[in-house]
Amino acid sequence: MKLFKKIALGFLVILILTAIAGYIYFDQKFTPEKNYLTVKNESGNIPITWLGNDKNVLLLPIHFSGNSETYYLQFDTGSAYTVFYSQSIEDIREISIDNEQAETSFFVGKTEISSDQFKIYKTNKDDKSDSIKIIGTLGADVLEDRKTLINFREDLVVLNVSSIPADFRNKLIDFKFKKRKIIIPGILKGEQRKFLYDSGTSAFEFLTYKEEWEKLKLKNSKVKIEKSKSWNNVLTTYTASCDQNIEFDHIKIPVKELTYVEGFSNAQFSLMKFSGMSGMLGNKIFLDKSIFIDCSDHKIAIN
Incomplete structure (x- = not known):
């Protein structure tokens, strides 16, 4: 009987240790790095641009100071980080690239977003003639510690909202x-x-x-x-x-x-x-x- 108790206790200890190890693994694996964005100003109404007849992709227009071109980021709250696509930004002079990180500042509506640690996602060559220039993803880091409104009825987003509507x-x-x-x-x-x-x-x-x-x-x-x-x-x-x-x-x-x-x-x-x-x-x-x-x-x- 004592032997069976020892075996059962041994299995219980193994299960507990496995559960603890699993928790630590997943906790570390899915914990994002410190937020590297600096976000200033309420954006005002930002118009949503949809790709596809089924509204497959939600895009927001962005601008760089001194550059009249309109670029787009996919607004993806499932992404922990705001990232740029490597092939899409290589000719944008307002973005400095160093050691697989990007430094820049851009505007989404009136909101200014800047960092010297933007992540870069490696992509293949794309069609430079695309009328909509999608250069990255606006991630959930832009939401952190801030208020955001997504109005699907009127196809607009407001970032860094100052007060609750x-x-x-x-x-x-x-x-x-x-x-x-x-x-x-x-x-x-x-x-x-x-x-x-x-x-x-x-x-x-x-x-x-x-x-x-x-x-x-x-x-x-x-x-x-x-x-x-x-x-x-x-x-x-x-x-x-x-x-x-x-x-x-x-x-x-x-x-x-x-x-x-x-x-x-x-x-x-x-x-x-x-x-x-x-x-x-x-x-x-x-x-x-x-x-x-x-x-x-x-x-x-x-x-």
Whole structure:
């Protein structure tokens, strides 16, 4: 009997140590570096430019002082950092590149964003004749400790908002800005869930795991299968009809479609599962709404 107790105790110790090691690994792996941005001024209304008929990509125009050209950054709250694409910035004289980092200052509306540590993402040669010059990604670091308004109804964004808009003051709920990820609590099928909001996931309403997808989709729904590319990953998406709702305190948002994806890296799925999230919400589910995100007080409102 004592031998069995010792064996059981040994297994318990191993399980505890494994759990602790796993927590430390994921905590370190997904913890972003210190925010390197300097952000000044409220932006005013910044017009959204959409790519594709299905509004696949949300772009914001930017300008460099002394340069009349309009460039664009994808607004991606799923990215922890604001980054530039290597091939797209090599001819922009306002950007200095040193040791795989960029130093520059640019304007998004009236907001000035500057740093000497912008990350550079290596890209292949692109078509220099493109009418829309996309040179990087505006990440969630621009939200950190600041207030932001995304108005999908009027296709505009306001960065570095100075005060809470009147329309949102009585609708604020708590959310987590964990490791620069926007995690919103909500209710799905009567259960309390957590959802990651990712503005870089424009073309989809609700991305979830295959097991959850099987449970939530309509039984006789046709499945739309598409292939797309995200960074260096080739993804296959499976989208089906759904008739569920997600409740965010005062508001109920219908989920008409849900999608699961093959091709995501293990790290991306591990992050969602490690954080206990049910899935990822894209822009499509909010296209008739506005979202106010206060990362200084960790409050969010959907109107």
